[in-house]
Amino acid sequence: MTRTDYPWLLPSEMLHPRDPEPAGEPGADRAPGPVRARPRRTVRDWAIDALMTLVAAGVGLIGLQTSRQLSDPDPVVLFDIAAGVLACGALWLRRRRPVELALGLAVLSTLTPVAAGASLVALFCVAVHRPFRPVLIVGVVSLLTGIGQAYLRPDPSSSVRAAIITTAVVLLLAVGWGMLVRSRRQLVAALRERAVRAEAEAALRAEQAQRLAREEVAREMHDVLAHRLTLLSVHAGALEFRPDAPAPEVARAAGVIRDSAHDALQDLRMIIGVLRAPGGEGDRPQPTLATLDALVDEVRLAGMRVTLDNRIDDPAAVPAALGRTAYRVAQEGLTNARKHAPGSRASVAVGGSPGEGLTVEVRNDAPPGEVPKVPGSGQGLIGLTERAALAGGRFAHGPTGDGGFTVSAWLPWTP
CATH class of the missing domain: 3.30.565.10 (Histidine kinase-like ATPase, C-terminal domain)
Incomplete structure (x- = not known):
């Protein structure tokens, strides 16, 4: 299962597709592992399923009128109605087996024109949810069954040739519209993934820039302060090492310590000011x-x-x-x-x-x-x-x- 085959699914739905349980006991013939919960149907799914069923029922009613115009016996009309109801109900299962359902409805529409609406909707869903090869197979089968229906149960109001041309045009429109919807969904998914990737890359660049800025600040603080603090440390260590040094040397060392501490404090204030400034380096004079x-x-x-x-x-x-x-x-x-x-x-x-x-x-x-x-x-x-x-x-x-x-x-x- 790939993103290309199911562009309308979220990543969580791709990991947990709506596949039926295998035959036999639940969980039979399945490798041991955690049980994957089937995603719940959303309000949008219910609304789309209801809309598709209404569209199929509307086209099926047109086919029922054709059956009555043929003066078919009552058992045939009842068969058409039952087949149309079952075909419309089967559309609620199209997300699990769209290709198999479309082929079955295409064959059923050869026997009854009432199932033609459900077959057309199933073909549209295959064009939306599947790549070109399954769409081509289902489209060719639908065209052949449509030609067979034109000969087995012809419309008395039009010729066989006109019925075949109309069927071909309607099938092409359904396939073209479905592929257009599929392409748009793939484009939206690609743009969404690109936006997520760009956001992640921007966050990574910001993190790297922050790390480099911290390293630069650490180097700058070391270079600026180490010079002053080393003078302070060396002369303080000299006073500790030679407590009996002459008074002029002690005074000189104390003066150096005082000046170094003062300069280190000034440098520290300068660095803190630069860090607080919104412009980064600011106007700090550089050596x-x-x-x-x-x-x-x-x-x-x-x-x-x-x-x-x-x-x-x-x-x-x-x-x-x-x-x-x-x-x-x-x-x-x-x-x-x-x-x-x-x-x-x-x-x-x-x-x-x-x-x-x-x-x-x-x-x-x-x-x-x-x-x-x-x-x-x-x-x-x-x-x-x-x-x-x-x-x-x-x-x-x-x-x-x-x-x-x-x-x-x-x-x-x-x-």
Whole structure:
């Protein structure tokens, strides 16, 4: 049972069709499994069945008039009436066996013209509910039985040829109308399925967009806040590690902690404002490669020894998205150096040109002494890997042979 054969059925009706019980005991010769409840007939089903029965009865009355014009004996007239009543009643079973019912009524209409109306309705239902091949078979049988009726019980008011032509035209109209209804139902079903599929795809795209937005927010929060909080954590750890440090150093570390906390709070407020803004990124200023000097100066003021080798002639000419990614790579590399190798010397090298790509490398030496334990989850390196992949580049990181650590990225730079 396919959707093409039963386009008027709902999915639940396709899973539980109105099939009769097999012969014998209920449930005999059936594989074990859950009992499937037969769907209830709706008010629309009852109304359509009643309408089809009235149409068949009306056409049958016309055939009964033909029988009386032939001056048939009373037993023949009673047979015609009984056959017409049975044929109209049989139409209520057409949903279960439409093809078999149409063939039986076609044969019956050969003997009595009163059953012609029910046969015509059954042919119409086959054209609505079945593909072309069963419709063709039933249509040919109906045409042959109609020709047989024209010879066995001819209409005295018209010739045999006229009766055959009329029968053929009526059958063609019934088949054409039924196939038109079938095509329309298939079109409506296809449009409904397409709408459901489009709604599901839209929901999936919205879910993916939401997930990507959350990941972007997580990366942005890490990149923005990790830089500030690492300064705070490192200097707080230094105070804890050296409680006997000179007063100027303690004051300097406390000032860095205070400034870092203040800047982290400002960055957090900025990110929350962006999340609340309806426009997404809004007007938040984004770092670029031109602001890399300011980042290095800030790190130097915090007490880290950093050298910058920027071989880009005009950093402002670097595309904004490319420069922002390069800035984040340098920022994360310096943050990790301060966190895991305090007191070591670090270097930042930036180079490249349009067409060749942009390279960023952050390298730090081995820490000179014992390193305070600073928690870390590695999310920053994971975020940089994702950033580089989204930009179409490559990202690498790992320890060096002298105990240091290096972070490098290559990013495509389209001319």
